[in-house]
Amino acid sequence: MVDRAGLFLPWFILVKMSILGPYSFAGKMKIVEEPNTFGLNNPFLAQGSRLQPKVTPGPVSGPAHLRRLAGKCFSYIESTYKYEFCPFHNITQHEQSFRWNAYSGILGIWQEWEIVNNTFLAMWMREGDACGNKNRQTKVILTCGGSSKLAQVSEPTTCVYSLSFETPLVCHPHSLLVYPTLSDKLQIEWDEIEQARYENLITEQGYNNLLRDIFEDAGFLKSQKVKEKPDITTTSKTHDSLQKCNEVGSLERIQNHS
Ligand SMILES: *[C@@H]1O[C@H](CO)[C@@H](O)[C@H](O)[C@H]1NC(C)=O
Ligand SMILES: *[C@@H]1O[C@H](CO)[C@@H](O)[C@H](O)[C@H]1NC(C)=O
Numbered sequence: 001m002v003d004r005a006g007l008f009l010p011w012f013i014l015v016k017m018s019i020l021g022p023y024s025f026a027g028k029m030k031i032v033e034e035p036n037t038f039g040l041n042n043p044f045l046a047q048g049s050r051l052q053p054k055v056t057p058g059p060v061s062g063p064a065h066l067r068r069l070a071g072k073c074f075s076y077i078e079s080t081y082k083y084e085f086c087p088f089h090n091i092t093q094h095e096q097s098f099r100w101n102a103y104s105g106i107l108g109i110w111q112e113w114e115i116v117n118n119t120f121l122a123m124w125m126r127e128g129d130a131c132g133n134k135n136r137q138t139k140v141i142l143t144c145g146g147s148s149k150l151a152q153v154s155e156p157t158t159c160v161y162s163l164s165f166e167t168p169l170v171c172h173p174h175s176l177l178v179y180p181t182l183s184d185k186l187q188i189e190w191d192e193i194e195q196a197r198y199e200n201l202i203t204e205q206g207y208n209n210l211l212r213d214i215f216e217d218a219g220f221l222k223s224q225k226v227k228e229k230p231d232i233t234t235t236s237k238t239h240d241s242l243q244k245c246n247e248v249g250s251l252e253r254i255q256n257h258s
Helices: 004-019 021-041 062-068 185-198 204-217 237-257
Strands: 072-076 083-088 091-093 104-116 119-126 137-144 149-157 161-168
Touching: 072 149, 083 161, 083 204, 104 137, 185 204
Parallel strands: 137 161
Antiparallel strands: 072 083, 083 091, 091 104, 104 119, 119 137, 149 161
16 A cells, blocks of 8 residues: 555656765755756656546545445556546546656546446446547446555556456445445335335336446446436446336336325
């Protein structure tokens, strides 16, 4: 695990190494003028002014024991890039270079969970920096590991990144179950949906839609009802069909309740 302070350490050491030793006196003179250009050219130090998030992160949600990750950041270096993942906040990418225009960008801002088989699977960070006519986005998959760290990065589709985040916090087989994280009210709704499914009163599609409504109500998924343009690039096939189902499901729910 590397905290934010850890990011700055290597640079600090570099500066120190250049000013200490036999030329320490000359070095001390230099340190006065060096930070000016060093700071401007440094992709990390300049990060605050360079990276402009498009949206504010969604609320912290999901399993209570994962909330302790909020406010922390984890970095991972692969080839010439450093990735920095701040759970429930953002993910950024920084080119490891002293070039004045070294790339530094936002790969996504925390938006919603991906839920598969009633289990939290991944965190979606969306609305990152523009990439052609879409925005970069990143899926961070949670996997069991001995310590909390980023483990892998890939770009399965252009500007859609996939990282895995290893943590001991998800090793227990029940640690990512959705049901126990719900309020009593939503658990009761879920029970009713299970019963309706058991009695064949709803279709599988209707069942999935009603569940999706619960996950939206709980704040785990972003509501698709207010979304004006479905973003094809962000959604898998299942996501698309879920959305279609959602309209049907909502109808059913309205009819049932009226
Ligand atoms: C990313 O999240 C961290 C941790 O919450 C925060 O300090 C930083 O300002 C964020 N960066 C951007 C570009 O949003
Ligand atoms: C879904 O979870 C159940 C039990 O939690 C398991 O038996 C089943 O194999 C899982 N299905 C898939 C597709 O992962």
